[in-house]
Amino acid sequence: MAAANSFFSVVAGVGAGTGRSVALKFAKTYPVVLLARNPANYESIVKEIKASGGHAIGISTDVSSPQSVSSAFQEIQKELKGKKLAAAVFNVGGKFVRKPFLELSLEDYEAGYDSNGRGFFLFAQAVLPLLLESVESSPHPPSLIITGATASISGRATSASFASGKFALRATGQSLAREFGPKGVHVAHAIIDGVIDIPRTKEYAVNNGAPDGKISADAIADAYWYLHTQPRSHFTQELDVRPYVEKF
């Protein structure tokens, strides 16, 4: 087992919520690469990590574009030369189009799949070879952790776009868990069932305004870290998460 600082982690999909908290959490142990389409989404987090003594780089990336993902990982190879990948987190939300089905354009419908189907495929193809290389030496089993949603297990009315993407993501994650688990890579899927407590949702009156009625992004980060640190004799493939007051 090598020292943790010979490794790095990558988080695709960062912004004000889960991605930021996950990046801050993993940065306590590993350098972190932050991927987001819009640099505004990672710049302040990179600064925050550096300010607290960590190492982080942000790369503007469109995960649904093969060229963009490829060039991001070329940059990663260059910037983190000699370091191995310990953990990859796929936290891309994508565009959530909620409309009556007959009002959806093809583009609307495909928005779900573009991020969570194609985007995850491209990300997974980039990180899995790197994770496989870390199996022997990583402090914890190299991990690919996926952010799912209520829509990962239930297609609600007017959510065909988002649900089809999240179902496809879960299918691919299960497939990867079965193929790469036996090779020592931990593929885990988290069903986040509730509204995340971030600045944008501050005014949302969810769960009748109950205290702690929205999910703490830091708690999700703790969950992902816990998943990452599970030993290979004890891999969780799926867990759910919701506020104590959430109806389910």
Added chain:
Amino acid sequence: MAAANSFFSVVAGVGAGTGRSVALKFAKTYPVVLLARNPANYESIVKEIKASGGHAIGISTDVSSPQSVSSAFQEIQKELKGKKLAAAVFNVGGKFVRKPFLELSLEDYEAGYDSNGRGFFLFAQAVLPLLLESVESSPHPPSLIITGATASISGRATSASFASGKFALRATGQSLAREFGPKGVHVAHAIIDGVIDIPRTKEYAVNNGAPDGKISADAIADAYWYLHTQPRSHFTQELDVRPYVEKF
């Protein structure tokens, strides 16, 4: 309620197996439109239906192409002027690419979604307005019946492409059931868990060669007809199907 011959049905994805049996079954009551990319896949079925006194037309259609689907339904409107849609069956298999994940090209991976995600979206957008128009008059609640597979509920190793498409299809089907059920349209999803008994699979030694160890396509057709004839007080959204000897 109008006479059954004022209505028609449409089956997307016909060939030697389920699609053919479903078309023959529904043709006993309604004229049937058969959609397949390759005319060779529907021509003999059209003949078979006509020979037994039914009415059928075949239209070469690529369900994953907006233009192709649009032109198919224009032709349907012309050919079946004045008739209403009673039942639509989505039975598109698509290309089943089974490969180790890291050997999949993006095209390989997307093959699953192209048919079962985008293809179903385009088909559903074309048939749902027609099905809604039949709610008041159709002899049975107008139905949209979807062929799923084992891969609809479990992502197996090396099946990421097919499973992501079939999961996306199931998600969209659930979403439509919840949106259009209350409007009187019956959306049902069948999980076909096993090998279908068709000429192409004759030599497959499934279930140790047990008699009836493959699924009868005619029995699937009976199931779909049964689903179509359910009254609106009693809609089945999902059922599974497998040979008695199938492990599950």
Added chain:
Amino acid sequence: MAAANSFFSVVAGVGAGTGRSVALKFAKTYPVVLLARNPANYESIVKEIKASGGHAIGISTDVSSPQSVSSAFQEIQKELKGKKLAAAVFNVGGKFVRKPFLELSLEDYEAGYDSNGRGFFLFAQAVLPLLLESVESSPHPPSLIITGATASISGRATSASFASGKFALRATGQSLAREFGPKGVHVAHAIIDGVIDIPRTKEYAVNNGAPDGKISADAIADAYWYLHTQPRSHFTQELDVRPYVEKF
């Protein structure tokens, strides 16, 4: 294959709803044995079947009592000497105790299991040997059909008693499907998700009083007959059922 009148069927749990409709439906083909604790629950149905030319007997039976089940099947053997069992339907509702968990007595809690756990075990042990004997000769694969509920797949607040019984029933049904399917016996489980339209529920304002907003018991009977007539190459293990307007 022998004539249908060499066979009989048995329905455990009859009253004003599903059980009655199922008995009437199966009586069109087979003599029917009706089991219910209270003779008042089967007497009028026996009369109804006889009046329409069918054959039926009722036996007062407490399915949760080994002695009662044993004596019922002794009586069946005597009354239907020489006939074989083609179909057995387990439709026992049991006592539905809905209370805050801490107000449940042990007896309250166990009410769910008594009927749906122990009761089904005793019924299944009585009918399975008879169904196995019919495999070679029965007009349709001999069938054991089980009535489940929403509570079979989701434990709601204050439903611990009913859900624990219905979950146990589903578990046992799955186990039997896997053990007896390959021997030719069809074990199927129906998730009835909604209120059944019977005299007792006439005043229930479910689904905002929508027409056909309650499940037709006759439609359930059609479903069970459909399940019974599936060929062995195409067994449905589970299906769900709900009114078109039901939220799910």
Added chain:
Amino acid sequence: MAAANSFFSVVAGVGAGTGRSVALKFAKTYPVVLLARNPANYESIVKEIKASGGHAIGISTDVSSPQSVSSAFQEIQKELKGKKLAAAVFNVGGKFVRKPFLELSLEDYEAGYDSNGRGFFLFAQAVLPLLLESVESSPHPPSLIITGATASISGRATSASFASGKFALRATGQSLAREFGPKGVHVAHAIIDGVIDIPRTKEYAVNNGAPDGKISADAIADAYWYLHTQPRSHFTQELDVRPYVEKF
């Protein structure tokens, strides 16, 4: 929030595996009460905890007996006077009877429910009032953590007894999560899918003898502690666990 030593925890079902590891883990923070029918199952663990400076008591308890559970909790009240309950773990395996269905006695079949149905009911009724009392002051949301198995979600051939008990347990756990979650008590269910690595299973050649092919009981204990320490904005209701090489 009060100091952790004002609280205690209780683990029902201790022996050589999960129960022991969980007790040792929770004992680092809270005094632990160990319940097992056979004192031999807890005596050495009590010693082990005391030797490392912790506080533990063992009480011989048959969780399927109302009298036994009642007297155990009376003893707990006496022994731990003034302390509040922070965490309760239900880890009762019960008798695992694996037999062809027609060879099961009623007693065999009910063995699954006796432990996991009735046993859990009695345990939950004893601990929930105590957990509710801790909501305001406990260092972490008071928790009821339940050990499930593969058989909690799938009834395999010849496992009707065990599966019916584990399904009933899961149903009750879901029901409690929905009733007591909004009151601040965390009810979580872990699906342990694999063989636990304990002395008794040392010779089992599972997963082709792969290293770490059995689940580490200490890792389960870490999982339970992680679940216990989740904040109320982020409760996991269910997670699965299996060795990296386990087929699923």
